[in-house]
Amino acid sequence: MPRTVAPVAAVDPAPAPRSRAADRREGSGAPSELIAAAERLFSARGIDGVSLREITREANQRNTTALQYHFGGRDGLLRALVEKHMDTVAVRRAALLDHVEGRTDLTARDGASMLVQPLIAKLTSDDGGPAFLQVAAEMLNRTHRLIDPDEPVGPVIYDALGSLDRWSATFESVMPAGSTGAPLHRRFAVIRFAHIEIGRRARVGPPINVPLFTSQLIDMVAGLLTAELSEETQRLLAERESSDTTGS
Structure with missing residues (x-):
């Protein structure tokens, strides 16, 4: 049976044909x-x-x-590039967090997996994901301070759904006392490490054993999250805190 086509309003004069x-x-x-x-x-x-x-x-x-x-320029373009991909990363991470909400038996490896897995999905995507991973890794690698939400790389940390804030709050309890927040900022160091390592692998390109690479990276991230502060680090932190108190 012939398909019925809705009538199209006439246009006068007819426009010249345009290429895609x-x-x-x-x-x-x-x-x-x-x-x-x-x-x-x-x-x-x-x-x-x-x-x-x-x-x-x-x-x-x-x-x-x-x-x-x-x-508006290079910074605006970079931010749009990051937002394009972080929107989907945030949705995946938020879904993982929703799935475990309320659980009290979460481990550091659970936390590492929820940080890493949404990024791994970009490693094999056909929407420019591997390129994004390389760009994000470069931007994070050149950052020697905490990131401002308004800068181009900001959405990596401050995504639209707040998924990374939720992740940080959920798994802070599995980390050693004193390792979160200033001056160590270990969570940020772990986030940067994960992005840089996945960006490096994206640059290498295929072939890649995704399950093995992912599991190894999760192992390393979990290790970083839970590495105990040595006596030397604790001593230096105490000296710093004493100096800050004296200086004030």
Whole structure:
């Protein structure tokens, strides 16, 4: 039976035929095309090794100001790239946390798994995930301080669902006293380690034994979460606290 097609309003004069490439260049797909181009170039050559003009050209944007129009510049583009992927990472992590909410028998390996598994999903995704992992690893590796929520890499720590805050609160109890918060900030160090290691593996590319890589990484993250503070570290912390008190 022939399919019924809804009538289309007449347009006068008829528009000239447009190619799909032209629609991508000038239509609503321009932001996603620019993000995809940035993923490819940043992951291949590093964040500082690519000009905005190159990204615009890679995205087939005829308008040379398209990137500035949509993102305001490099920082805005990087943040949009991170948000694109962290949205799905956060959903996965929140679902894992929902599943164990209220349990009192959680282990450090459970915590490591909930940090690592949502990122591992990006390692084999076809939405630019491997490129994102490399870019995020580079951004976290160059950070020598706590991250501000408004900077480009901010959504890695402060995702829209607050999943990483929930993760931190849920598993703080399995960590040694004194290892969370200032001045050690071990949770941040663990988060950075996980991202850098997965980003490194994304750069190596296939083939990859995903189950083995994942299990080994979870083992290492769990070890970092639960590593006891040595007597030397405790002594140095006490000296620091005494010095801070004296100085105040």
